[in-house]
Amino acid sequence: MAGKRDETSDNSSLKDPELYETLRDQGYSKEKSARISNARANPDMHPSRTGGKSPPYEEWTKDELYERAQEIGIEGRSDMSKDELIDALRNH
Incomplete structure (x- = not known):
């Protein structure tokens, strides 16, 4: 795809490069995109269930x-x- 950045080639530790790119396109930082994509790719982690434990x-x-x-x-x-x-x- 022309003009599409390819940050995933710089970071081989990503477990879900497609989700990472989607999150980056939505404006998330590199760090946050990597954390979310790796957590969702890990079957032992459930990021949607772990949030909300600290007060706002x-x-x-x-x-x-x-x-x-x-x-x-x-x-x-x-x-x-x-x-x-x-x-x-x-x-x-």
Whole structure:
């Protein structure tokens, strides 16, 4: 397909390259696309059933959000408001 990016050739550890490409086309980050596609390809994992165990970010304190942003390496977090931290975490 002309113009189609071929990121899967760069990452042979993908277990479901087709799903990865679909997620990337939908705007997901490379990291999130890889996690989702690999989890769905693993018969022992059920990503749709494992979510929802933590409270929504709106219920976290700003310090908790900051710590999570620090864990995953979100840049500029020290200047972000609580709402900006929530948005950055959701879009990472």
